Amino acid sequence: MGRFHYLLGILLLFVSSFLWFASSLRREPVPSGISLTYGPCVCATDPANDTAPEPDTKPLPPPDVTTEIETLPLPTQSSYLPTTNTHENAQSPFPLKLWQKAGSKGIAPDRWNDIQSWLKQNPFLRHEILTEGSADQYVRENFADFPEIRDLYLSLPVPILKADLLRQLILYNDGGIWSDLDVTCHHPIDIWIPEEYRNRTNVVVGLEFDGSQFASWTVMTKPRTSHGVAVVKYVVEKLQASAAEHNRTTAELNMTMISDVVDVTGPQAMTVALLQNLEREMGMPVGRANISNIMQPTLLHDVLVLPNAAFASLQAGHPEDRGPYLVEHHYAGSWKNTQGGEGP
Numbered sequence: 141m142g143r144f145h146y147l148l149g150i151l152l153l154f155v156s157s158f159l160w161f162a163s164s165l166r167r168e169p170v171p172s173g174i175s176l177t178y179g180p181c182v183c184a185t186d187p188a189n190d191t192a193p194e195p196d197t198k199p200l201p202p203p204d205v206t207t208e209i210e211t212l213p214l215p216t217q218s219s220y221l222p223t224t225n226t227h228e229n230a231q232s233p234f235p236l237k238l239w240q241k242a243g244s245k246g247i248a249p250d251r252w253n254d255i256q257s258w259l260k261q262n263p264f265l266r267h268e269i270l271t272e273g274s275a276d277q278y279v280r281e282n283f284a285d286f287p288e289i290r291d292l293y294l295s296l297p298v299p300i301l302k303a304d305l306l307r308q309l310i311l312y313n314d315g316g317i318w319s320d321l322d323v324t325c326h327h328p329i330d331i332w333i334p335e336e337y338r339n340r341t342n343v344v345v346g347l348e349f350d351g352s353q354f355a356s357w358t359v360m361t362k363p364r365t366s367h368g369v370a371v372v373k374y375v376v377e378k379l380q381a382s383a384a385e386h387n388r389t390t391a392e393l394n395m396t397m398i399s400d401v402v403d404v405t406g407p408q409a410m411t412v413a414l415l416q417n418l419e420r421e422m423g424m425p426v427g428r429a430n431i432s433n434i435m436q437p438t439l440l441h442d443v444l445v446l447p448n449a450a451f452a453s454l455q456a457g458h459p460e461d462r463g464p465y466l467v468e469h470h471y472a473g474s475w476k477n478t479q480g481g482e483g484p
């Protein structure tokens with residue numbers, strides 16, 4: 141038996157050396173004159189290329205100072221996750237994609253009408269419903285270069301914490317619309333942003349019924365904004381801090397250790413992170429006072445805040461003085477159970 145293992149070890153060693161040798165052959169420098177690129181360069185959207193540029197042996201041309209200043213993104217590049225959507229290029233379109241996720245038991249029959257409402261109102265929307273498995277795979281693929289975030293996500297044992305983090309990772313990485321399954325869409329997304337803000341908006345959030353916290357059941361954003369980075373960073377740090385406080389790893393977190401899921405990963409976390417980031421980028425105070433009970437859409441930098449009628453009319457008592465009811469949230473989720481389960 142021991143001898144068999146010994147032989148197996150030798151064999152593995154041999155195979156891995158061979159693979160290493162084969163792969164180093166494939167990394168042979170390409171003869172000059174042959175261009176590796178084909179079509180427009182998409183490097184800027186590749187996190188690996190942003191954070192770890194390939195060493196370039198050719199001397200760089202002298203920087204053109206004037207164009208560099210003109211194209212310099214307003215929020216400084218985050219060293220945490222790369223950003224490509226800056227305040228300056230707010231004219232790029234919102235990705236026309238709706239992201240949703242099924243709970244562990246699949247999709248309850250009464251949710252299909254809600255799903256259909258999105259596609260009826262917005263026939264041009266691409267649509268993806270993630271499952272536990274495909275969500276894990278999404279994070280593995282898209283955050284491969286950010287192992288701290290990827291491994292934290294994959295390690296989380298509590299479904300609601302994963303679901304909360306997942307939406308923020310998708311909103312950051314791909315953008316589009318996240319919506320929980322228990323949300324009906326009543327108006328096409330084309331009308332969500334008033335004309336005067338169309339070319340200045342990168343993120344759209346709606347107030348909850350309490351009028352001072354952003355709803356996380358429905359969020360629309362462009363990919364890779366500094367705001368998306370700020371929210372991911374905030375949630376990741378809160379999860380790590382919650383685990384550290386109990387001398388546990390994030391893989392051992394349970395609902396007893398999470399002070400309040402709303403604060404750690406949920407809408408409150410998103411609200412605090414967004415307001416803090418806006419304050420930093422705008423260089424002036426930004427807080428609840430600036431969003432509380434607003435009556436009409438309010439643009440803070442490039443974040444459009446919608447009054448509570450927009451996403452939470454049902455809970456806010458159907459106010460008639462603050463614009464259209466865009467979506468309706470049915471609170472079908474059973475996420476408040478002690479195991480941190482997720483709604484349908």
Ligand SMILES: *[C@@H]1O[C@H](CO)[C@@H](O)[C@H](O)[C@H]1NC(C)=O
Nearest residue numbers: 181182183186188189192194
């Ligand atoms: C950088 O981007 C190019 C083109 O998109 C890709 O072929 C290459 O593998 C990327 N480099 C890294 C380190 O991911």
Ligand SMILES: *[C@@H]1O[C@H](CO)[C@@H](O)[C@H](O)[C@H]1NC(C)=O
Nearest residue numbers: 231334335336337338339340
């Ligand atoms: C943005 O939209 C406003 C109002 O519709 C318009 O006045 C302005 O010229 C637009 N800006 C750009 C850069 O297109």
Ligand SMILES: *[C@@H]1O[C@H](CO)[C@@H](O)[C@H](O)[C@H]1NC(C)=O
Nearest residue numbers: 382383384385386387388397
């Ligand atoms: C965590 O460990 C520290 C130092 O070992 C100890 O002082 C603290 O009481 C522990 N906390 C918990 C919640 O176990």
Ligand SMILES: *[C@@H]1O[C@H](CO)[C@@H](O)[C@H](O)[C@H]1NC(C)=O
Nearest residue numbers: 392393394395396397478479
């Ligand atoms: C969470 O873990 C702690 C420590 O291991 C344990 O005391 C507590 O009962 C657990 N709570 C739940 C809901 O499992």
Ligand SMILES: *[C@@H]1O[C@H](CO)[C@@H](O)[C@H](O)[C@H]1NC(C)=O
Nearest residue numbers: 422424425426427429430440
């Ligand atoms: C937010 O409100 C505070 C206090 O009213 C005010 O000083 C500040 O300028 C506001 N910020 C923005 C971005 O309007």
